[in-house]
Amino acid sequence: MKITRDLYQGSLTLLTDYYQFTMAYAYWKSGKAEQEAVFSLYFRKNPFQSGFTVAAGLDYVIDYCRNFSFQEPDLRYLLEMRNPDGSPSFETAFIDYLREMEFRCDIDAVEEGEVVFPNMPLVRVKGPLIQCQLLETPLLNLINFQTLIATKAARIVLAAKGDPVLEFGLRRAQGIDGALAASRAAYIGGCSSTSNVMAGKLFGIPVAGTHAHSWIMSFETELEAFEAYAESFPDNTVLLVDTYDTLNGVRNAIQVAEKLKANGKSLKGIRIDSGDLAYFSNKAREMLEKAGLNAVKIVASNDLDEHIITSLKLQEASIDVWGVGTKLVTAYDQPALGAVYKMSAMKDSKGDWQPKIKVSQQSIKINVPGFHNVKRFTLNGKAIGDMIYLEDTASKETVTIIDPIDPTRRKRIQTDQVEAKVLLVPIFRKGQKVYHRPDLHAVRQNTFDRLAQFDKTHKRLTNPHIYPVGLEETLYEVRTNLVLKTKPTEIAD
Amino acid sequence: MKITRDLYQGSLTLLTDYYQFTMAYAYWKSGKAEQEAVFSLYFRKNPFQSGFTVAAGLDYVIDYCRNFSFQEPDLRYLLEMRNPDGSPSFETAFIDYLREMEFRCDIDAVEEGEVVFPNMPLVRVKGPLIQCQLLETPLLNLINFQTLIATKAARIVLAAKGDPVLEFGLRRAQGIDGALAASRAAYIGGCSSTSNVMAGKLFGIPVAGTHAHSWIMSFETELEAFEAYAESFPDNTVLLVDTYDTLNGVRNAIQVAEKLKANGKSLKGIRIDSGDLAYFSNKAREMLEKAGLNAVKIVASNDLDEHIITSLKLQEASIDVWGVGTKLVTAYDQPALGAVYKMSAMKDSKGDWQPKIKVSQQSIKINVPGFHNVKRFTLNGKAIGDMIYLEDTASKETVTIIDPIDPTRRKRIQTDQVEAKVLLVPIFRKGQKVYHRPDLHAVRQNTFDRLAQFDKTHKRLTNPHIYPVGLEETLYEVRTNLVLKTKPTEIAD
The missing domain is CATH 3.20.20.70 (Aldolase class I)
Known part of the structure; x- marks a missing residue:
C-alpha cells in the first residue's frame, strides 16, 4: 500500500519541525551534514499502564521515506523564509543542496504487530546526519500514533475475550488522518471491522454499520x-x-x-x-x-473501553459484539505515546562509531547509546526476556540483562537453552527498500501470534507483571561510564 | 484555502460511517431520500471544564462540501460491498443515483473563532435527507477536532497572559492531519507560531524553531x-x-x-x-x-499546559516564551469534544416543518428540536446571554431564555435595550458557496475580539462562571411538549 502517496498529493518532506531545517542548515554550514550517525526511536513507558505495547505505523514510514525528496514548491518556501531581521534564513546554495538530496539511509525496524517494550529501539536510522535529523519528526508522528492505537485496540480486544470489537471512531477522531490511521491501527490491534468507509476502501478493512x-x-x-x-x-x-x-x-x-x-x-x-x-x-x-x-x-x-467492557463482562451483561469509538481512536486515557528519537552514535573522523548519550536530571530520560539492536529470547514458544545489545558484541553462552532504570533488576539467560530472535528487521539499505510488506490481514494475525507468546500476567489490564527487558552487560557498562563522564557529580544548586 | 482538496487526492466522500450508506440506501428504497430535513451540529459540554469554547474547522467543512461527489472508484467500491450472505449490499440503481448526486444543501454556521457554548448549533444543514445524513460523520470529524484544539489553545494563551505561545506538537499529534489541522486550530486559538513547516506552507502560519x-x-x-x-x-x-x-x-x-x-x-x-x-x-x-x-x-x-503555565506564573518563573506541544495538539486532558449531529426537523407531506426530537434516559442527551438559530445579546460590547430560538418566531420586546437542562435557570432580556447578533451565517445556498472566507490571520484576530466580549469570570480556567445560554420560551415549550409526548411517563423496569 502506498498510503501516504495515494492520500497526500505532492511531497510530505516539509512535514517536519522547523528546527530540523535550522539544524540541517547549520550541519551543512559546519561541514557535518554527511557525517554518519545512528538514531534510535523508542518510548520510555508503556501507555495506559499496560504491560506491553503493539508496534504499528511502519507502513506509513516506508511510504514517507520512499517519497523523501524536495519538490520545487517546498524549496521555494524554504528560500523565502526570513530571520526576524528580514535576512534570508537559508543560503541559496543550501537550497540547491536539498534539491539534489537523495534518500540514502539504512533503516531497521520491528515489524508491525510486534509486541514491544520501553527503551528498546522500534526504528533505527543510520545515514548522513542531515537525513537522520530531518526524519525525526515525521517518524515520531507516524509511529507514535499508530503504536498507541494498536496497543489500545489490543487491550480492548483482550477485554472482549473473543467477542468481535467494531471500531467506529471517525466522528470523534483527531482529524481526517487521525481517523484513517486509527482505523488501520485498530485493525492491527485486533478489531474486526471499522465504520470508516474510506479506511475500508484504502486498507481493505471490513466495514460494518x-x-x-x-x-x-x-x-x-x-x-x-x-x-x-x-x-x-x-x-x-x-x-x-x-x-x-x-x-x-x-x-x-x-x-x-x-x-x-x-x-x-x-x-x-x-x-x-x-x-x-x-x-x-x-x-x-x-x-x-x-x-x-x-x-x-x-x-x-x-463510550466503551477495556475497563468498562471488563466490568460489563463481570456483571454478566448479555453483550455479544462491542462497538468502540472515541475511547479507542483518541486513546482517550492517554492520547500520546511520547516516543522519542535520539542520536545513539556518530562515526568519528577515523570511521569508528562513538556512542552518544543525552543525560538529564530525570534518569528515565537518559537514552541507550551505541549502535544497538534487540533480541527476544523464547523458551518453548514463551517469551522470557528481551536484550538490548551492541551489534558488535560477541555472543556469549550466558548473558545477563540489566534494567536500565533499576539496575538491581537483572535476569541471567543461558543462550544455548533458548531460542533467540533479532527484532530489528532490515527495511532500507542505502535508501532502497529491501523489506517486503505483509498485507494488513497478515499484520493483524501477527499481533495475535506475537501476543500469544507472552504470559497472561503481562497482558493483565491493570497492574501487569513487568516483562524483563534489559541492557546486555557490555552495553550497560558503556552507558554507565558515559553517564558518569558527562553528568555533573554534584546536585545542581 | 483549498486544504482538503490540495492535501488529499481525489474524493473524500467515502470519509463517512458505513451506516450513513445503509441509511442512504434505505431512505432511497423507502422513497424518503429527497424529503427535506434539518440537522444541527452541537456539543453538550464545554471541554476541559472550560467556561467557553472556540469554534473552528468550518474552512475544512467548506472544502469537503464543495468536493462532495462520488468518483468512479468510490462507486465501484460500494457496488462490490456484500451482505454477510454474499448478496450485494446495494442495488446498481442506487449506485447510479449516487453517481448523479449533486450537493444541494443550505448550510449555516458560526464563523471560525466565534465563542460558542453547549446546545447551540455550530452548523445547521438543511437539504435532502440523504445528503444531510451522509454529511454527519465528516462534519463531526472536522468540527469536533479543530474546535477542541482552538479552545485548548485559547485557554493556554489566556494562561500565558500576553507572552507568545509556540505550538510544536507535530511529533506527538494523532497522525498527519491530526498535526496539520491542530497547528491551524492552535493558531486560530491564539498561538503565535508552529514548528510544523508544512502547516506553515499550507496555512501561512509563522514557523519557529x-x-x-x-x-x-x-x-x-x-x-x-x-x-x-x-x-x-x-x-x-x-x-x-x-x-x-x-x-x-x-x-x-x-x-x-x-x-x-x-x-x-x-x-x-x-x-x-x-x-x-x-x-x-x-x-x-x-x-x-x-x-x-x-x-x-x-x-x-x-509538557506544558494552561495549568502548569499558571503555576509557573504564580511562582514568578522567569519565562518569556512558552513552547507547547503534546498537551495542546492532542488536547491531552480531554482528547475529544463529543459534538453530535441530530435531526431537528423534517418537512411533512404538506410542506410544513415538523420538529423532531431524540429522547434518552439521560436528559443531557435530548436535542433541541425545530428549525432553530442562535442570537447573542450584548450590552455596551459585553455579551450578556445567548438565545436559541425557532426562526419563525416573531421577535418580542422582552424575551426569557431558559436553560434546557435546568429550567429554573432563566434570564429575561429587554431586546430594545441591547444589541443582538445572529450567530449562524449563510455558508451554502442550494449547494453553492455564498460565504467569503476570511484569511487565517483574520480568523485568529476574530478569536481575540470575540473573547474580549466576555466577562473574565467566564474565561477563568477553573470553575468558571457559567455564561447564560437558553431556549427562547416558544422553543422551550415545543421541546418540553415533544419530550412529554415521546417519553414513557414511567421509569423503565
Whole structure:
C-alpha cells in the first residue's frame, strides 16, 4: 500500500519541525551534514499502564521515506523564509543542496504487530546526519500514533475475550488522518471491522454499520422505521432500539423479527447505545429468548473501553459484539505515546562509531547509546526476556540483562537453552527498500501470534507483571561510564 | 484555502460511517431520500471544564462540501460491498443515483473563532435527507477536532497572559492531519507560531524553531556546538541549554553571547526543556542579568499546559516564551469534544416543518428540536446571554431564555435595550458557496475580539462562571411538549 502517496498529493518532506531545517542548515554550514550517525526511536513507558505495547505505523514510514525528496514548491518556501531581521534564513546554495538530496539511509525496524517494550529501539536510522535529523519528526508522528492505537485496540480486544470489537471512531477522531490511521491501527490491534468507509476502501478493512437514531426519527413510529429498514436489508437486519424507550424498542424489534421469520429471513441483531448496558442487555436477552430469538446478537456501544467492557463482562451483561469509538481512536486515557528519537552514535573522523548519550536530571530520560539492536529470547514458544545489545558484541553462552532504570533488576539467560530472535528487521539499505510488506490481514494475525507468546500476567489490564527487558552487560557498562563522564557529580544548586 | 482538496487526492466522500450508506440506501428504497430535513451540529459540554469554547474547522467543512461527489472508484467500491450472505449490499440503481448526486444543501454556521457554548448549533444543514445524513460523520470529524484544539489553545494563551505561545506538537499529534489541522486550530486559538513547516506552507502560519539535543551531541563539547550554531544563525541565535547540565549550559550560552556582542550581534534567547522550570529559569535570568544580557528571552517547554503555565506564573518563573506541544495538539486532558449531529426537523407531506426530537434516559442527551438559530445579546460590547430560538418566531420586546437542562435557570432580556447578533451565517445556498472566507490571520484576530466580549469570570480556567445560554420560551415549550409526548411517563423496569 502506498498510503501516504495515494492520500497526500505532492511531497510530505516539509512535514517536519522547523528546527530540523535550522539544524540541517547549520550541519551543512559546519561541514557535518554527511557525517554518519545512528538514531534510535523508542518510548520510555508503556501507555495506559499496560504491560506491553503493539508496534504499528511502519507502513506509513516506508511510504514517507520512499517519497523523501524536495519538490520545487517546498524549496521555494524554504528560500523565502526570513530571520526576524528580514535576512534570508537559508543560503541559496543550501537550497540547491536539498534539491539534489537523495534518500540514502539504512533503516531497521520491528515489524508491525510486534509486541514491544520501553527503551528498546522500534526504528533505527543510520545515514548522513542531515537525513537522520530531518526524519525525526515525521517518524515520531507516524509511529507514535499508530503504536498507541494498536496497543489500545489490543487491550480492548483482550477485554472482549473473543467477542468481535467494531471500531467506529471517525466522528470523534483527531482529524481526517487521525481517523484513517486509527482505523488501520485498530485493525492491527485486533478489531474486526471499522465504520470508516474510506479506511475500508484504502486498507481493505471490513466495514460494518447499521442505522442511526435519525433513521427512526424520519418515520412516524419506530416500528414503521424498523420495518422499512428490514425491507432494505432483509439479509442483514440489525436494529438500534434505544431512540425513544429501549425495552419498547426491543418489543418492536421482536415484531420485525417475526415478520422476517415468516419470509424465511432472520433478525441478525439489535444495538443498544445508551443507558445501563448491563441492565438493558440482560432484559433484552430475556425478551429475545422468550420470543425464541436466541440467535439474535446484542451489540452494545456508548463510550466503551477495556475497563468498562471488563466490568460489563463481570456483571454478566448479555453483550455479544462491542462497538468502540472515541475511547479507542483518541486513546482517550492517554492520547500520546511520547516516543522519542535520539542520536545513539556518530562515526568519528577515523570511521569508528562513538556512542552518544543525552543525560538529564530525570534518569528515565537518559537514552541507550551505541549502535544497538534487540533480541527476544523464547523458551518453548514463551517469551522470557528481551536484550538490548551492541551489534558488535560477541555472543556469549550466558548473558545477563540489566534494567536500565533499576539496575538491581537483572535476569541471567543461558543462550544455548533458548531460542533467540533479532527484532530489528532490515527495511532500507542505502535508501532502497529491501523489506517486503505483509498485507494488513497478515499484520493483524501477527499481533495475535506475537501476543500469544507472552504470559497472561503481562497482558493483565491493570497492574501487569513487568516483562524483563534489559541492557546486555557490555552495553550497560558503556552507558554507565558515559553517564558518569558527562553528568555533573554534584546536585545542581 | 483549498486544504482538503490540495492535501488529499481525489474524493473524500467515502470519509463517512458505513451506516450513513445503509441509511442512504434505505431512505432511497423507502422513497424518503429527497424529503427535506434539518440537522444541527452541537456539543453538550464545554471541554476541559472550560467556561467557553472556540469554534473552528468550518474552512475544512467548506472544502469537503464543495468536493462532495462520488468518483468512479468510490462507486465501484460500494457496488462490490456484500451482505454477510454474499448478496450485494446495494442495488446498481442506487449506485447510479449516487453517481448523479449533486450537493444541494443550505448550510449555516458560526464563523471560525466565534465563542460558542453547549446546545447551540455550530452548523445547521438543511437539504435532502440523504445528503444531510451522509454529511454527519465528516462534519463531526472536522468540527469536533479543530474546535477542541482552538479552545485548548485559547485557554493556554489566556494562561500565558500576553507572552507568545509556540505550538510544536507535530511529533506527538494523532497522525498527519491530526498535526496539520491542530497547528491551524492552535493558531486560530491564539498561538503565535508552529514548528510544523508544512502547516506553515499550507496555512501561512509563522514557523519557529531552534535546535535539538542532537545538535549538541554531534559536537565534542556543548560550547563548540553553541558557537557553530551562532555562526549559522548570527541574527537568530536561540540556544538549548539543558543537554548535559542546565546551568553550565547557561554559562556556555553567555560565552557565546559575548562573542556575538563583539561582532555587533546579540543572543536572542535560551531554551530550557527539562527539569524544574521555575528554578532553572530564575537561576538563568540571574546569570544573564549579571552578564548584562537582560534582553535575552527565556523559552521554556516540557509538557506544558494552561495549568502548569499558571503555576509557573504564580511562582514568578522567569519565562518569556512558552513552547507547547503534546498537551495542546492532542488536547491531552480531554482528547475529544463529543459534538453530535441530530435531526431537528423534517418537512411533512404538506410542506410544513415538523420538529423532531431524540429522547434518552439521560436528559443531557435530548436535542433541541425545530428549525432553530442562535442570537447573542450584548450590552455596551459585553455579551450578556445567548438565545436559541425557532426562526419563525416573531421577535418580542422582552424575551426569557431558559436553560434546557435546568429550567429554573432563566434570564429575561429587554431586546430594545441591547444589541443582538445572529450567530449562524449563510455558508451554502442550494449547494453553492455564498460565504467569503476570511484569511487565517483574520480568523485568529476574530478569536481575540470575540473573547474580549466576555466577562473574565467566564474565561477563568477553573470553575468558571457559567455564561447564560437558553431556549427562547416558544422553543422551550415545543421541546418540553415533544419530550412529554415521546417519553414513557414511567421509569423503565
